[in-house]
Amino acid sequence: MPGKKVTVVGAGFYGSTTAQRLAEYDIFDTVFLTDIIEGKPEGLALDLNQSRPIEGFQTKVVGVTTGTDGSGYEQTAGSDIVIITAGLPRKPGMSRMDLIETNAKIVRSVAEQVAKHSPEAVVIVVSNPLDEMTALTAIATGFPKARVIGQAGMLDTARFTNNVAEAADVPVSSVTTLTLGSHGDTMVPVPSACSVDGKPLSEVLDQATIDELVDRTRNGGAEVVALLKTGSAYYAPSAAAARMARAVAEDSGAVMPVCTWVDGEYGISGVYLGVEAEIGAGGIRKVVERDLTDTELAGLKEAAEAVRAKQADVADL
Numbered sequence: 419m420p421g422k423k424v425t426v427v428g429a430g431f432y433g434s435t436t437a438q439r440l441a442e443y444d445i446f447d448t449v450f451l452t453d454i455i456e457g458k459p460e461g462l463a464l465d466l467n468q469s470r471p472i473e474g475f476q477t478k479v480v481g482v483t484t485g486t487d488g489s490g491y492e493q494t495a496g497s498d499i500v501i502i503t504a505g506l507p508r509k510p511g512m513s514r515m516d517l518i519e520t521n522a523k524i525v526r527s528v529a530e531q532v533a534k535h536s537p538e539a540v541v542i543v544v545s546n547p548l549d550e551m552t553a554l555t556a557i558a559t560g561f562p563k564a565r566v567i568g569q570a571g572m573l574d575t576a577r578f579t580n581n582v583a584e585a586a587d588v589p590v591s592s593v594t595t596l597t598l599g600s601h602g603d604t605m606v607p608v609p610s611a612c613s614v615d616g617k618p619l620s621e622v623l624d625q626a627t628i629d630e631l632v633d634r635t636r637n638g639g640a641e642v643v644a645l646l647k648t649g650s651a652y653y654a655p656s657a658a659a660a661r662m663a664r665a666v667a668e669d670s671g672a673v674m675p676v677c678t679w680v681d682g683e684y685g686i687s688g689v690y691l692g693v694e695a696e697i698g699a700g701g702i703r704k705v706v707e708r709d710l711t712d713t714e715l716a717g718l719k720e721a722a723e724a725v726r727a728k729q730a731d732v733a734d735l
Contacts, residue, residue: 422446422667425494425536427528428503429453429481431652432544432659434462436501437479439660441466444475445667450494452482459483488531497536499663502555504528505545507650508643514547514602515728522735525551529558540666540701543677544569544659548601552677553690553729563679565701570601571675571692572658577638578607581631586614586622595619596675597635598692598714599721605692606717607632608710662697669699678702684710684718689726691718 422445426437429451437451451466453459463481470476484490494500505521508514525545532541541559543552543566552568559566574597583590592615599606609628612619619628634641642651665672673696680691683705696703710718 423448423497424499425450425497426501427452429459433503435652435656436659441477446477449479452484456483491531491535495535497539500532500539501542503544510644517546526558529555533559541566549725550728550732554732568677569659573655578635600725604721604724605636665697673706683707686722689722691722
């Protein structure tokens with residue numbers, strides 16, 4: 419889609435890798451990459467632009483240093499999509515919730531600048547703790563709920579799929595999985611939606627193995643953090659955020675597990691939660707409900723109540 423602009427806020431590993439993926443899709447006119455570290459986004463943009471003749475894409479990457487006073491954001495004005503990666507990553511031993519106060523201040527200030535300069539944008543939030551930061555972004559921008567989406571379900575589902583493929587020793591393309599709920603302790607894997615080569619997961623792996631894989635998926639981010647020691651995952655997370663942005667840019671109607679506002683679906687109302695949704699140019703077209711088992715539905719409702727309490731708290735952060 420020539421003429422389309424997308425902004426990635428935060429030029430750390432997550433943000434810069436997301437910008438690279440978006441540029442290489444070659445469907446945007448411009449990808450803006452911002453950061454508060456002077457020169458960093460400009461340097462990364464220069465490097466990415468120099469890869470264009472090799473990779474064969476035309477999208478221009480523009481680096482923008484932003485100030486805490488909001489200076490610089492005017493260069494990103496009129497962005498169709500904004501991906502917020504800003505905030506501190508986890509350190510080993512930290513939970514996503516440990517980041518809430520620090521990242522709330524950062525995300526709130528970013529969201530206010532986005533609303534000011536790109537009032538029609540669809541915003542994709544990836545900062546942790548994810549469900550709470552998505553709710554906070556909706557509050558701080560004042561945007562319609564459909565235009566503020568969180569990235570988590572795509573990532574958790576990809577981790578679950580990869581874990582199952584390795585355990586069953588099959589290609590990842592043979593495996594279908596799904597996770598709903600929150601990004602964290604109340605993540606809800608959906609066994610009834612999981613299969614290997616079309617066979618139910620329970621026919622391929624024993625229950626103890628499935629439980630182990632679910633647990634590994636739930637702690638997937640912490641596993642990477644513990645191994646890296648500095649920083650957190652970014653290859654898989656950036657792939658997920660970029661695919662969501664692509665669905666918006668192409669108005670594709672793709673159905674993806676994302677964090678979105680749930681209002682009546684599954685008997686749950688008034689909370690940002692990980693569910694499947696159809697994505698288009700205006701953000702979320704609709705939440706897609708599937709038949710869940712009683713256990714899965716109970717897990718989803720439990721996740722909703724767990725994040726509801728924390729999302730109520732972020733309004734004051």
